[in-house]
Amino acid sequence: MRPTQQLHDLGQSLWLDNISRPLLDNGTLRRYIDELSISGLTSNPSIFDAAIAGSSAYDQSIREKAQDGLAGETLFLELALEDLRRAADLFRPQFEASHRLDGWVSLEISPNLSGNTVTTLKAARHVQRQANRPNLLVKIPGTHQDLEAIEDAIYAGVPVNVTLLFCREHYLAAAEAYLRGIERRIANGLDPRVGSVASLFVSRWDVAVNDRVPADLRNRLGLAIAGRTYQAYRELLDSPRWRRLAAAGAQPQRLLWASTGSKDPEASATLYVEALAAADTIDTLPENTLQAFAERGSLEQSMAADGVDAEAMLARFAQAGVDHAALADQLQEEGTQAFIAAWRSLMHRIEEKSAAVDPRRRLAH
Numbered sequence: 001m002r003p004t005q006q007l008h009d010l011g012q013s014l015w016l017d018n019i020s021r022p023l024l025d026n027g028t029l030r031r032y033i034d035e036l037s038i039s040g041l042t043s044n045p046s047i048f049d050a051a052i053a054g055s056s057a058y059d060q061s062i063r064e065k066a067q068d069g070l071a072g073e074t075l076f077l078e079l080a081l082e083d084l085r086r087a088a089d090l091f092r093p094q095f096e097a098s099h100r101l102d103g104w105v106s107l108e109i110s111p112n113l114s115g116n117t118v119t120t121l122k123a124a125r126h127v128q129r130q131a132n133r134p135n136l137l138v139k140i141p142g143t144h145q146d147l148e149a150i151e152d153a154i155y156a157g158v159p160v161n162v163t164l165l166f167c168r169e170h171y172l173a174a175a176e177a178y179l180r181g182i183e184r185r186i187a188n189g190l191d192p193r194v195g196s197v198a199s200l201f202v203s204r205w206d207v208a209v210n211d212r213v214p215a216d217l218r219n220r221l222g223l224a225i226a227g228r229t230y231q232a233y234r235e236l237l238d239s240p241r242w243r244r245l246a247a248a249g250a251q252p253q254r255l256l257w258a259s260t261g262s263k264d265p266e267a268s269a270t271l272y273v274e275a276l277a278a279a280d281t282i283d284t285l286p287e288n289t290l291q292a293f294a295e296r297g298s299l300e301q302s303m304a305a306d307g308v309d310a311e312a313m314l315a316r317f318a319q320a321g322v323d324h325a326a327l328a329d330q331l332q333e334e335g336t337q338a339f340i341a342a343w344r345s346l347m348h349r350i351e352e353k354s355a356a357v358d359p360r361r362r363l364a365h
Helices: 003-012 019-023 028-036 045-053 059-067 073-097 119-132 143-154 168-187 202-212 221-238 240-247 273-274 289-296 308-318 323-359 359-363
Strands: 011-014 038-041 105-108 138-142 160-163 196-201 253-260 281-285
Touching: 003 011, 003 289, 011 028, 011 289, 019 028, 019 073, 019 138, 028 038, 028 073, 038 105, 038 281, 045 143, 045 323, 059 073, 059 281, 059 323, 073 105, 073 119, 073 202, 119 138, 119 143, 138 143, 143 160, 143 289, 160 168, 160 253, 160 323, 168 196, 168 221, 168 240, 168 323, 196 221, 202 221, 202 323, 221 253, 221 273, 221 308, 221 323, 273 289, 281 289, 308 323
Parallel strands: 011 038, 011 281, 105 138, 138 160, 160 196, 196 253, 253 281
Antiparallel strands: none
16 A cells, blocks of 8 residues: 555545646646545645746747736736636535535635635635635735634635744634634624644754754754644634534634645655644645655554644754744745745746737837
8 A cells, every 4th residue: 555545544634735737747746646646736936937937838828818918916817816726626626525624725825815805705705806716725824913814704604724933833724713603603603614724834943953953852853843733723623613613614724734845955854744644634745755655655653633742842942042933924924935035036026927928018028
């Protein structure tokens, strides 16, 4: 049995952290679904930037849209949704079979909207309508200034992937926003089944501290944070508050492991995937990590609901001078800035491609 199938049988969903038109055109995504138990995917501006830059597959579509007067974010949204609709259709069987728990695809909205609840909600609803697929999640950052937008989006029935979470406290704040949105729907007689995932970033922790901690602590901070967060997740699912919502028909906001590719060349490529094997979660993997795990990964045990030795490990990091609470907020801020930079790069790429394929734009420049 493939290790990817073992994770599936454990109760963990595997989503691909990638999308491109060639991946759809050449049948690779279909093969990942059929052979490697992939049951969803995530996208981000960097992924689309690389896909558009690295292939001519988008040129004709960009040309047509540019000639129709589309540009910038509007053109990108149309372009991205062409891919994501196709992917959503491939995952529709898993979506239906899992009763909406699995089979999702994700699209990020502009970071320029962050902090503005009204415009974020408007954009999220627009993406949902444009996509015209029930299994598309809109990515909204789980920063303090965007929690109200997350709650309002859930209340409005917009499925949300809460991204840029880095610790238990970030996760609990995102979960609270989700719960309030569902409670408001129930109070107003609305269907409580609104899909959502909470994405915790893992490997970036170790990138931040590996060069300043003892060798025996390398690549262990992200997993300690994940264990601590998983414990909070399990406790929430066991809470009376959640049980009341579940009894009313609500579905859980699933915990998703993000950034699970190993960044340390001396570490195993499958380090995080193997350690984060946990029931009722999602692991979203870059292509090279998926392939490495499928070829040589092993599953020895699943993550304990109490996070095992997370607190003891965090105490060791504290002794080494790592303030994980302060670092969590730093990583979220750095992630936000990286997202903004990636979005700007993507918009520049769209403009470059538009000019390259549309003679009228070249003349204008």
